[in-house]
Each structure stands twice: as C-alpha cells, then as structure tokens.
Amino acid sequence: MSAGGRVAADGIVALPADAESFAPFGRVFKMRAGEQEGVVVTEGLGWSDAYTADPITRETPSLGMTVAPGLPYECTQMERHRNVEEALMPGADALVLTVAEASESAPPRAEHVRAFVIEPGTVVVLRPGVWHDACRGVAGPTAYYWLASCVDSGSSPWTQLEGGPVNVEVAA
Secondary structure, three states: OOOOOEEEOOEEEEEEOOHHHHOOOEEEEEOOOOOEOOEEEEEEOOEEEEEEOOOOOOOOOEEEEEEEOEOOEEEOEEEOEOOOOEEEEEOOOOEEEEEEOOOOOOOOEHHHOEEEEEOOOEEEEEOOOOEEOOOEEOOOOEEEEEEEOOOOOOEOOOEEOEOOOEEEEEOO
C-alpha cells in the first residue's frame, strides 16, 4: 500500500490523512486529538479549544471557502502554488484531497496521484509546489475552508493530469 492511497482496479483509494502518510505533501494537525506536537489545547466549563502553536502558514493568508461536489470523482486536473503554503479544513463533513508531489516538471502525472480523507477537526497544510485538486465531499456536496496568500506569483494554472484521469474512491 502506498502513502496516500492504494491503487484500485480503476484508480486509487483515499486513506486517512495522518502526519506520516501526508509528510511528502505537507503537515497535518488533528485539532480534536488533544495535546500533540504543534497544537495547544485549553479547556473550560463544557468547552475545549485547540490552536496551532505557530502560525499555520508562513505567509499572511486570506480566508477562503470552496463549495465542492461529492464523490464519485475522477481527478483530471490540478494546480499548484510554487511559493505558498495552503491550509485546508473541512466544514461539517469529511473531504477527499487529491495531490501529487511537488516537482519542477509539468504537468502532474497520474501515477504520482495520491488521495487523503480529511475529517472535520483536521487541518492539512500543503507544502509549496504540491499539485492538488479541489477537495470533494465524502458523503456528497460540501463546503470547506482554506487559508493561503492570494498574492502568489508562482501559481500555476489548472493543468491537465498526464496519463489521467484517475478515479478516486474511499475505502468502505
């Protein structure tokens, strides 16, 4: 099984985003998991709070929200931000994020595509240059939030996936 999804008969299966499997693409913060490296937790009467110990991205980000369709899903194109980290957070529902490692070559290649499930309460931060598609809702259309600098001179346009499309599934 490869990091970020095993190959299925006609595509890949998205795996849960965790620090180890997502490491080639960026960082993972499980905000609901309690005290962990990089996350500070405080509690009060009937509430708890978690925040990153350091700024989530190295740039001053804008806050964005994307409304996305759900599965089933075929990845056909990706974009990348060569100079910017981007943080992605589900709203109420789990997401599938499809990525390919950062490289100087363009376009992204189908055999390099991996997929991750991001549960509510989890934040992933993409490294600069990582190819990625818009997220999709696991259970249907959903909204998700992102933080990224929108002044990125190294951003690439949406680029067709070479050797694609790639069908993305979630493990049953």
